[in-house]
Structures are given as structure tokens and as C-alpha cells.
Amino acid sequence: MKKMRNSTKRMRTYLLTAFLLAALILPSTAAFAAPRTGTYEKHFVGAGADSYRTVVIRKIKKNKVVFQIQYARSFPFRESATNKIVGRRKGNTVTFSYKEAGWGYSGTGVMKFKKNAVKIKTSGTPGSDYGFISTGGQTFKLKRVSSKKKFAAY
Secondary structure, eight states, X not given: OHHHHHHHHHHHHHHHHHHHHHHHHHHHHGGGOOOOOEEEEEEEEOSSOEEEXXXXXXXXXXXXXXXXXXXXXXXXXXXXXXXXXXXXXXXXXXXXXXXXXXTOOXXXXXXXXXXXXXXXXXXXXXXXXXXXSOOTTOEEEEXXXXXXXXXXXX
């Protein structure tokens, strides 16, 4: 009887150890998950106006990513978006060139996929840094807010 208690106790210890190890290992594999389509956003709170910088990723393939960059400011009201962008993907980095719909400003940029976020850095061609899509060479981290993939129409 005593021998049977020891074996069940040992079995419970093994199972608990295996369960705890699995619990430690499984969440770390999520960090290596593939980037996801959807809407990524950064909200800036200003003294007089709030603004939003948004990236909508529609399609992710091995070598390319289809997405759109949007910008909106509350006061004075400004809104801008790019035409559809097809960027070249290498690993978790996407390089692209863009043109703002309506305004005509253009530039280049780099986007990096992170876990549930993207980091984006754009710079306009000379004269177009006054455009709304250009980040002026700064890098912004946008967090995933939804799985919606609808582009803005301008």
C-alpha cells in the first residue's frame, strides 16, 4: 500500500513538472508567429488636437506586403491616406515607396513587424515633408487594434 502511494505521488510530480514546462515553453513560441493582417494604430494626444496614424495591412506574402497608411488630426481637421502600397518584404522588414492620395506628396519608408505591432518610419521626398504621411525620419510603433482590412477611399 505504501509503495503504491509513493508511485502515485511520483507520477503526480512528473505530470505537474511536465505541465509547468509546457506552460513555460508554449507562450514563447507566440513571439515567432507570423505577422498578421489587420489595422494598426497609434494615438497621439496633443495640447490642442489629437491625431491618429494608422496602417491597414491587407495581404502578407513571402516577398510582398499590401497595405495603406492613413493619418487624421482633429483640429484643424486634416485627413490623408496613401494609395495602395505594395512593399518588398525581406524577413520582418518591408521597404516601400508611397504617394499620398489627393495631395500628391511622395516618399519612401521602412516597416518592421513586431509581436502585435508594426514599427514604421517614412521620409518624404524634398518638399513633401509637409505632407501628413511623412514621419520626418522618426520611428513610430503602432499597435494592432483590429482585424479589419478595409482601405480608406479618397
